[in-house]
Amino acid sequence: MNTENTSDWAAPFQDTNPDDYWCTKANTTDGDIKIPYECTKLKCYMERLLDTKNTVQDLKFSPTDAVPDKMIILPGRAKVFIN
Numbered sequence: 001m002n003t004e005n006t007s008d009w010a011a012p013f014q015d016t017n018p019d020d021y022w023c024t025k026a027n028t029t030d031g032d033i034k035i036p037y038e039c040t041k042l043k044c045y046m047e048r049l050l051d052t053k054n055t056v057q058d059l060k061f062s063p064t065d066a067v068p069d070k071m072i073i074l075p076g077r078a079k080v081f082i083n
Contacts, residue, residue, distance in 0.1 A: 008048045008049065008052055008054070008057065009046045009047070009048045010046070010047055010048070011045055011046060011047075012045055012046075012047045013045065022042060022043040022044070022045065023036065023037075023039035023041075023042055023043075024039055024040045024041040024042075025038065025039065025040075026038035026039060026040050
């Protein structure tokens with residue numbers, strides 16, 4: 001897992017699959033060097049614990065009988081995996 005020390009977010013795995021990089025390379029000519037920072041699209045894989053005791057940034061569901069909680073994710077925008 002890749003982490004950085006200024007937030008709670010982490011990349012859940014390394015970008016090491018040569019057949020499916022997170023960056024869709026801009027230069028697609030066979031035999032040419034692929035420049036790692038020239039991309040036409042990016043995939044963003046990030047994860048964060050839901051309950052870190054941070055009352056401002058944590059995502060929590062608090063449903064009641066009168067008001068159910070919900071999360072709306074637009075098609076193609078994100079995936080949520082709950083373990």
